Amino acid sequence: MATKNKNTFEFAPAPESTGHIQLRDQYDLFIGGKWIKPKSGKYFKTINPATEKQIATVADASEKDVDLAVKAARKAFKGWSQLPARERGKYLFRLARLIQEKARELAVIESLDGGKPIRESRDIDIPLAAAHFFYHAGWADKLDYAFPNRSVEPLGVAGQIIPWNFPLLMAAWKLAPALACGNTVVLKPAETTPLTALKLAEIIEEAGFPEGVVNIVTGAGKTGAAIVNHPDVNKIAFTGSTEVGKLIQRATAASDKKLTLELGGKAANIIFEDAAINQAVEGVINGIYFNQGHVCCAGSRLFVQESVFDEVTTKLKARIENLVVGDPLDKNTDIGAINSKGQLETINKYLEIGKDEGLEMFQSSCAVPKKGFWCKPTIFTGAAQSNRIVQEEIFGPVLAVQTFRTISEVVQKANNTPYGLSAGVWTDKGSKIFNLTSQLRAGVIWANTFNKFDPTSPFGGYKESGFGREGGIHGLEAYLKFND
Ligand code: NAI
Ligand code: MG
Numbered sequence: 001m002a003t004k005n006k007n008t009f010e011f012a013p014a015p016e017s018t019g020h021i022q023l024r025d026q027y028d029l030f031i032g033g034k035w036i037k038p039k040s041g042k043y044f045k046t047i048n049p050a051t052e053k054q055i056a057t058v059a060d061a062s063e064k065d066v067d068l069a070v071k072a073a074r075k076a077f078k079g080w081s082q083l084p085a086r087e088r089g090k091y092l093f094r095l096a097r098l099i100q101e102k103a104r105e106l107a108v109i110e111s112l113d114g115g116k117p118i119r120e121s122r123d124i125d126i127p128l129a130a131a132h133f134f135y136h137a138g139w140a141d142k143l144d145y146a147f148p149n150r151s152v153e154p155l156g157v158a159g160q161i162i163p164w165n166f167p168l169l170m171a172a173w174k175l176a177p178a179l180a181c182g183n184t185v186v187l188k189p190a191e192t193t194p195l196t197a198l199k200l201a202e203i204i205e206e207a208g209f210p211e212g213v214v215n216i217v218t219g220a221g222k223t224g225a226a227i228v229n230h231p232d233v234n235k236i237a238f239t240g241s242t243e244v245g246k247l248i249q250r251a252t253a254a255s256d257k258k259l260t261l262e263l264g265g266k267a268a269n270i271i272f273e274d275a276a277i278n279q280a281v282e283g284v285i286n287g288i289y290f291n292q293g294h295v296c297c298a299g300s301r302l303f304v305q306e307s308v309f310d311e312v313t314t315k316l317k318a319r320i321e322n323l324v325v326g327d328p329l330d331k332n333t334d335i336g337a338i339n340s341k342g343q344l345e346t347i348n349k350y351l352e353i354g355k356d357e358g359l360e361m362f363q364s365s366c367a368v369p370k371k372g373f374w375c376k377p378t379i380f381t382g383a384a385q386s387n388r389i390v391q392e393e394i395f396g397p398v399l400a401v402q403t404f405r406t407i408s409e410v411v412q413k414a415n416n417t418p419y420g421l422s423a424g425v426w427t428d429k430g431s432k433i434f435n436l437t438s439q440l441r442a443g444v445i446w447a448n449t450f451n452k453f454d455p456t457s458p459f460g461g462y463k464e465s466g467f468g469r470e471g472g473i474h475g476l477e478a479y480l481k482f483n484d
Pocket of ligand 1: 162265343
C-alpha cells in the first residue's frame with residue numbers, strides 16, 4: 001500500500017516469529033551513558049496493541065531523574081561541541097550503519113510495540129531513520145557551507161519530546177540535526193512506544209558515543225513537562241498534539257528556550273477530473289490508511305471534483321475491501337493495530353460523531369481479531385465544511401469526502417481548518433499544480449503522490465500545525481544560535 005521509499009535497502013523476508021529479537025523485561029533510564037533506576041522506583045508497562053500483552057516494563061522518570069539527565073547532557077556539552085566537527089559526523093555515520101545492521105530487529109520491535117504493519121516499519125520507518133543519521137553525518141562538518149558568512153554555534157542542551165506514530169523515525173528526526181550541530185540531548189519517547197528509542201540507546205552505547213551526549217528518559221506527560229520546565233534546557237523540540245504544543249508554548253514563553261513545534265493536521269487531498277484516477281485512488285488510500293491514519297500529515301480530507309465523484313468513491317470503496325487488516329507482523333498486512341486503547345476510543349468517538357452529523361459511513365466488511373485494538377478502514381461521504389469530522393484531527397483510518405466544482409472553491413475549503421501541515425493535488429495539468437501550491441496554506445504539498453518523505457526536504461506546518469522545519473538545511477537552523 002505505502003509507496004516504497006527510495007532509501008529502501010534490502011531486507012531478509014519479514015520474520016514469521018519474533019524469537020530472534022532481544023528485549024529486556026525491564027528498562028531503566030539511559031543517563032550519562034549508564035542505565036539508571038528511576039528515583040521513585042516506579043515502572044510502567046508497554047504492551048503490544050495487537051494482543052494487549054505486556055512486552056516490557058519501562059522506568060517512569062520523575063523530575064529528579066530528568067534533572068540528572070539534564071546535568072549529564074550539560075556536562076557532556078563542552079566536549080561534544082568542541083569535538084572536531086568531522087568526528088561528530090563519524091559518530092552519526094556509525095549510528096546510521098548500526099541501525100542498518102539491526103534494521104530487521106528494530107522493525108519487528110517497532111511493529112510489536114506500536115502496532116504498525118511490518119512492511120511499513122521495514123521499508124519506511126527504519127530505513128528512513130538510518131537515512132536521517134547518514135544525511136546529518138554529512139552536515140556536521142559543513143555547517144559553514146550551510147550558512148556562509150554567518151557565525152553559528154550550538155544551543156546547548158536540547159529537550160526532545162516525541163510521539164508514538166513513528167517512534168524510531170521521530171527519534172532520528174530529532175537527534176540527528178541536534179547532534180550534528182553540536183548539541184547534547186535529553187529525549188523522551190512516547191509512553192506507548194518506548195522500546196525502539198531504548199534499543200537506540202543500546203546502539204548509541206555500542207557506537208561509543210561519549211557519555212551524556214544522548215540521554216533517554218521514559219515516562220508520560222509529567223516527564224515531558226519536567227523537560228520543558230527545566231531551567232537548564234536551551235531548546236525544546238516537540239512533536240505531538242496541538243493541545244500539548246500550546247501548553248509547551250505557554251510554558252516556554254517566559255524563558256529564552258528556543259522552541260519548535262510539529263503538531264496536528266487535517267490535510268486536503270484534491271482530485272481534479274483530469275487526474276489519472278486509478279493512480280489518484282491509490283494515492284488517497286496511501287494518504288489516509290498508511291500507519292492506520294496515525295499520521296500528522298495524513299490526507300484525511302478528500303476533495304473530488306464533482307464530475308468524477310461517483311467513479312472515485314466507487315473505486316475507493318472497492319479498494320478498501322481489499323485492504324488486509326490484522327497482525328502487524330504479517331508481511332501482507334496493510335492496516336495494523338490502533339496504537340492504544342485511548343486512541344481507539346478517540347477514533348470510535350469520531351465515528352459516532354460522523355454518524356450523528358448525518359453522514360454516510362462506509363466500512364470494509366473484513367473481520368478483525370477479538371483481542372487488541374482495531375479499526376476497519378472507513379469512508380464518510382456527504383461531508384460539509386462545518387462537520388466536526390472535517391475540522392478535527394481524528395488520527396485514525398477515517399476519510400471524509402467532499403466535492404467541489406472550481407479551483408477557488410476547493411482552495412477556500414482546503415484552507416478552511418485550523419491546521420496547515422500538508423496537502424495533495426492530483427491533476428494532469430502542471431498549471432493547476434502551480435496555482436494550488438501558491439494558494440494552499442500548507443507546509444508540504446505533494447503533487448500526484450502523497451506521504452513521501454526524505455531527509456533532504458524540510459517538513460513542518462502553518463497555523464496550528466506548528467512552526468519550525470525539520471529536515472534539509474532548514475532543519476539545522478532549529479539547533480543553532482546565529483551570532484550576527
Ligand atoms: P500527546 O501530545 O499527549 O503526546 C505526544 C508526546 O507528548 C508524548 O511523548 C507525551 O508523553 C508527551 N506529553 C504529553 N503531555 C505533555 C506535557 N504536558 N508536556 C510535555 N510533554 C507531554 O498526544 P496523545 O495524547 O498521545 O495523542 C492525542 C492526539 O494528538 C492524537 O489523537 C492526535 O490527534 C494528536 N497527535 C499528533 C501527533 C503528530 O504527529 N503531530 C502525534 C501524536 C498525537
Ligand atoms: Mg506499546
